[in-house]
Amino acid sequence: MKPAPFIRHVPKTLDEAVRILGAVAAEEGRVLAGGQSLVPIMAFRLAKPAHLVDINEIAELGRMSNDGKMLRIGALVRHAAFHKPVVDNPLGHLLAAVARAIAHYPIRLRGTFCGSLAHADPSAEWCLVAATLDATLVAHSTRGARTIAARDFFQGIMTTALAEDELLAEVRLPLLAPDTRFGFNKFSRRAGDFAMSAALAVYRLQDGKMTDVHLGVGGAEPSPRRIPEAEAVLAGQAPGDTVFRAAAEAAAQAVEAMEDHQTSADYRRDLVRAVVRRALEQSA
Amino acid sequence: MSTQSKGMSWVGRSIRRLEDPALVTGRGYFTGDLAAAHWVRFVRSPVAAGRIVKIGAPESAMVITAANLASVKPIAPLLHKFNYKPVAQPILADGVVRFVGEPVAAVVAASEQEAEDIADAVVLTIDETAAIVDGRAALAADAPQVHATVPGNVIVEGAHKTDGFDAAWARAHRIVTVEARSHRQNATPMEPRGGHAAYDAASGRITLTCATQMPHLMRTAIADLIGMAESDLRVIAPDVGGGFGQKMSLAAEYVLLVWLARQYKSSFAWREDRRENLIAGFHARDQYLTLAGAFDADAKLIALKADIIANVGAYSCFPTTAGIEPLMAMAELPGPYDFRHYECRARGVVTNTCTIAPYRGVSRPVNAFGLERLMDKAAAAFGLDVVEIRRRNLVDRFPYTTAYGLELDEASYRQTLDVVAKAIDLPAFRARQSEARAQGRHLGIGFATFCERTGYGTATFVERGMAITPGWETVVVSVDQSGLVEARIGASPHGQGLRTTLAQIVADELGISPDMIKVVHGDTDRAPYGWGTFASRSLVISGGATLIAARKVRTKLLKLASHILEAAPHDIVLEDGTAKVIGTDRSVPIATLAHEAHTQSHLYDGIEPGLTDEGFYDPPGTFSNACHVAIVEVDIETGQVKIEKFLVAEDAGRIINPMIADGQVHGGVAQGIGNALLEEIIYDDTGTILTASLADYLPPTARDVPEIDMHHLTTPSPNSVTEAKGLGEGGTIGAPAAVINAINDALVAFGVTIDEIPATPQRIRAALRNLSSPSPLWGAEKGGV
Numbered sequence A: 001m002k003p004a005p006f007i008r009h010v011p012k013t014l015d016e017a018v019r020i021l022g023a024v025a026a027e028e029g030r031v032l033a034g035g036q037s038l039v040p041i042m043a044f045r046l047a048k049p050a051h052l053v054d055i056n057e058i059a060e061l062g063r064m065s066n067d068g069k070m071l072r073i074g075a076l077v078r079h080a081a082f083h084k085p086v087v088d089n090p091l092g093h094l095l096a097a098v099a100r101a102i103a104h105y106p107i108r109l110r111g112t113f114c115g116s117l118a119h120a121d122p123s124a125e126w127c128l129v130a131a132t133l134d135a136t137l138v139a140h141s142t143r144g145a146r147t148i149a150a151r152d153f154f155q156g157i158m159t160t161a162l163a164e165d166e167l168l169a170e171v172r173l174p175l176l177a178p179d180t181r182f183g184f185n186k187f188s189r190r191a192g193d194f195a196m197s198a199a200l201a202v203y204r205l206q207d208g209k210m211t212d213v214h215l216g217v218g219g220a221e222p223s224p225r226r227i228p229e230a231e232a233v234l235a236g237q238a239p240g241d242t243v244f245r246a247a248a249e250a251a252a253q254a255v256e257a258m259e260d261h262q263t264s265a266d267y268r269r270d271l272v273r274a275v276v277r278r279a280l281e282q283s284a
Numbered sequence B: 001m002s003t004q005s006k007g008m009s010w011v012g013r014s015i016r017r018l019e020d021p022a023l024v025t026g027r028g029y030f031t032g033d034l035a036a037a038h039w040v041r042f043v044r045s046p047v048a049a050g051r052i053v054k055i056g057a058p059e060s061a062m063v064i065t066a067a068n069l070a071s072v073k074p075i076a077p078l079l080h081k082f083n084y085k086p087v088a089q090p091i092l093a094d095g096v097v098r099f100v101g102e103p104v105a106a107v108v109a110a111s112e113q114e115a116e117d118i119a120d121a122v123v124l125t126i127d128e129t130a131a132i133v134d135g136r137a138a139l140a141a142d143a144p145q146v147h148a149t150v151p152g153n154v155i156v157e158g159a160h161k162t163d164g165f166d167a168a169w170a171r172a173h174r175i176v177t178v179e180a181r182s183h184r185q186n187a188t189p190m191e192p193r194g195g196h197a198a199y200d201a202a203s204g205r206i207t208l209t210c211a212t213q214m215p216h217l218m219r220t221a222i223a224d225l226i227g228m229a230e231s232d233l234r235v236i237a238p239d240v241g242g243g244f245g246q247k248m249s250l251a252a253e254y255v256l257l258v259w260l261a262r263q264y265k266s267s268f269a270w271r272e273d274r275r276e277n278l279i280a281g282f283h284a285r286d287q288y289l290t291l292a293g294a295f296d297a298d299a300k301l302i303a304l305k306a307d308i309i310a311n312v313g314a315y316s317c318f319p320t321t322a323g324i325e326p327l328m329a330m331a332e333l334p335g336p337y338d339f340r341h342y343e344c345r346a347r348g349v350v351t352n353t354c355t356i357a358p359y360r361g362v363s364r365p366v367n368a369f370g371l372e373r374l375m376d377k378a379a380a381a382f383g384l385d386v387v388e389i390r391r392r393n394l395v396d397r398f399p400y401t402t403a404y405g406l407e408l409d410e411a412s413y414r415q416t417l418d419v420v421a422k423a424i425d426l427p428a429f430r431a432r433q434s435e436a437r438a439q440g441r442h443l444g445i446g447f448a449t450f451c452e453r454t455g456y457g458t459a460t461f462v463e464r465g466m467a468i469t470p471g472w473e474t475v476v477v478s479v480d481q482s483g484l485v486e487a488r489i490g491a492s493p494h495g496q497g498l499r500t501t502l503a504q505i506v507a508d509e510l511g512i513s514p515d516m517i518k519v520v521h522g523d524t525d526r527a528p529y530g531w532g533t534f535a536s537r538s539l540v541i542s543g544g545a546t547l548i549a550a551r552k553v554r555t556k557l558l559k560l561a562s563h564i565l566e567a568a569p570h571d572i573v574l575e576d577g578t579a580k581v582i583g584t585d586r587s588v589p590i591a592t593l594a595h596e597a598h599t600q601s602h603l604y605d606g607i608e609p610g611l612t613d614e615g616f617y618d619p620p621g622t623f624s625n626a627c628h629v630a631i632v633e634v635d636i637e638t639g640q641v642k643i644e645k646f647l648v649a650e651d652a653g654r655i656i657n658p659m660i661a662d663g664q665v666h667g668g669v670a671q672g673i674g675n676a677l678l679e680e681i682i683y684d685d686t687g688t689i690l691t692a693s694l695a696d697y698l699p700p701t702a703r704d705v706p707e708i709d710m711h712h713l714t715t716p717s718p719n720s721v722t723e724a725k726g727l728g729e730g731g732t733i734g735a736p737a738a739v740i741n742a743i744n745d746a747l748v749a750f751g752v753t754i755d756e757i758p759a760t761p762q763r764i765r766a767a768l769r770n771l772s773s774p775s776p777l778w779g780a781e782k783g784g785v
């Protein structure tokens, strides 16, 4: 349970970090953020990076800001920062509701929002949030900065669009309209475990009808994503048990459920059906 | 601590544990705290079965393999009965590997990190052969053979059939059957195993400090395997962070450490990590239990038929052997029930999986699970409630000889059932249950009544045919000249609080407060030979020996006091640290008596010098008992189970310290809940283990264990000098059965049964999903499946 030997670099600025990452990426260099996923993997020697670019001393990456349209979350913003609403907007409340479901308190004090996206565990809450709300991700490298849409970013189990030498510096989430309703539900064996399925439902309630519906599912497929079949069932309808059940069924049918030794695809679909309906019930 | 007030007994009081101040302030002393000159890392087999072709080690690395250990004997415990086929486990795999995690080589380096780096670079070339993983599949004629010496993979087989069984069976009014499956578990002590062996140049002796429950037997066994004088080996069990049985079996790793220390005259340490512990630190519970009960027209069980298949893993654990699970299952299956006829076949089956060893409850959690399911199924078949079926069948006269031949001493089977049934208010629960059902919520209640054989001495181990019969205990009590008392014990507590409870027993005998008494254990140089702590034995056997020794010292103190105070011994009381003549102000401090006994022995004719006495105890055993009740809610959409309430009515005879007794029950129930719902070691078909970290192997957390409502009954045991019975394992024995019965009760209207533990949400959903249509009692709109 001791990691293989590595060299740790401690840059003080984003530029310096990007430069070092550019230099060591080819020799199995990795960014170290909160370490709550990377360090356990290294302890099991499932990852043996020769270099770690530790970004924990880069003050500029700890910033969070909002320009009235977007919430910008820097690479060092920890899960615990979201325990209370970070902006006076439905988005702030949504993030607070989701944050509490992630792991346990000590892990939330260290783990970062961006680290969670870069790690791309299919079950991660922040990945589900990013996919559901169509987040924009900003990657920096010595070649410059580029933005990536969430739907293009997640490419499978622990696989993303980031190049080896790219550092995810920021994620941008759109602020939500005041009439936004949301609901989140997670299923795990024990409190604090990774989700076996999770759903996030976000829509506007206009004239008693659901519009601008975003219905995301995580933990069921290799990457979280919006489920258009379920969104179509909901759009234009009044919230209610029958339509929620129909949407849940549509989502359960639409997912290409992952299987493992213990968990059949059928069971995973059962969970999707349950978490989608419960997220919708909570939103109403 | 305040001194004892007059006439008040220390026994029976919830005094705080004397061991806790050090533990909770980080001043405990554990094996892993010791520094060593050399660190050892084991290279373990990545495959379940195969022939070792090559062990490729980096140049200049120190790598020990079986080739270095020609002079060391393999671990090969014996059982003289039940058609036992001996198997030998080499300290490091010798040409053949038999389970994933088996130690193949040992890397030695200056630091733990370095040892792990080198181990990572060792390349094993193993020719894989076919592996067999499942205990039932291993019985097939064409199954791969794990050991050449065990044809058909059956390492041990017990059978029992009472005279007249067939006639009784033929009288059955109704036959009720259960096919129970208990998957595999790991005891998961907070501290994994670990050892530290150091050579002393002056004496030539080796000291092995290790996380063990049986220090003396480790000394005996390791000295024998290595071929050294037993007196040249000292074994220390310092603070041990939980054992639950996992730390009573001999670890091959410890043998290697002692061999290294002796060979290279230095110190060598190994700290097991969690992954090693989960894959190779001994497993438990892997059984198929098939039961058929013959009931008469009054729902009275008249005969029980059982088939037990216990998957014992790749080797036979020392000292209890691979017989422990199947044979204990066979002997104790009849439990607290009154029936005369019993037929049983119990097989231990070797497979290419980690060796099975005792774990808190040993077999009886599976026994109770099967038998309590049988009772609930019988209740349903006869249209009785679950309390009534038990009331009709529980033993109510004592002593009672079970259908296997065990003698049950005085107990309170029906009374504990009645206490919980009253506390839970069954009719009120049924009303709440049907209201909840109308709203699509599924509550269930489950009872489990059981007895727990505890504190059994040598005779039980003889009956099992064990070559080693770890039954008796010795305790040496001495009073030094400052008036302090030392009780040196052969038991080896590792969390049970014996330093406190034994001190309470001594305190009452000698009239001093418990904090004046030091209980010394876990060091073979200091403690008398004994068998350690396991099998809910220590308070009964070591506590009994303590009482016997303390009484001898008491008698001597009274004799000395009688000389000095010029009064008859029966007119003298020992209290508040002095000997007093009743009704007078004449007294003498116990410290003075001790001083006299040592330095002025010439004055006391007929009294041996010194103030040390030995107590020895080897009791026949006593059965404690309990009834557990669980109320659960099953989320039928996800299969998730939440335990709403848990009740225990427990009878362990005289309770020495109620707080400690409650703690034992709480911890046991928590582990039982893990057993029922969460914990499962999973292998794939090739024998690769899929639950090698605590992300995949799921012990219950504080949020999974509800508050436990405890009730105590007290039926003192005639088979125990302290009148106390053991209670270390009961929590784990009853809880799985109560929880699984409650789940089945919640699902009864769906017509599905869950007879598999852990009852994971996947398994519960699979049962519900396979229903062709939702229950007629409620439709999909009310939360149907």
Ligand SMILES: Cc1cc2nc3c(=O)[nH]c(=O)nc-3n(C[C@H](O)[C@H](O)[C@H](O)COP(=O)(O)OP(=O)(O)OC[C@H]3O[C@@H](n4cnc5c(N)ncnc54)[C@H](O)[C@@H]3O)c2cc1C
Binding pocket: A030, A031, A032, A033, A034, A035, A036, A037, A038, A039, A040, A075, A101, A102, A103, A104, A107, A110, A111, A112, A113, A114, A115, A116, A118, A119, A121, A123, A124, A125, A126, A162, A166, A167, A168, A169, A192, A193, A194, A195
């Ligand atoms: C017991 C336990 C339970 C958990 N339960 C949950 C849970 O329920 N839900 C959940 O979502 N998570 C859970 N986690 C994971 C936790 O949220 C992690 O904090 C998170 O997944 C990773 O964030 P981090 O900052 O710790 O990243 P690190 O561990 O530092 O890094 C993770 C990976 O991302 C890369 N990386 C990190 N930051 C960047 C960056 N800015 N740019 C490029 N690459 C980067 C690293 O190189 C590494 O490959 C759990 C963790 C533990 C230990």
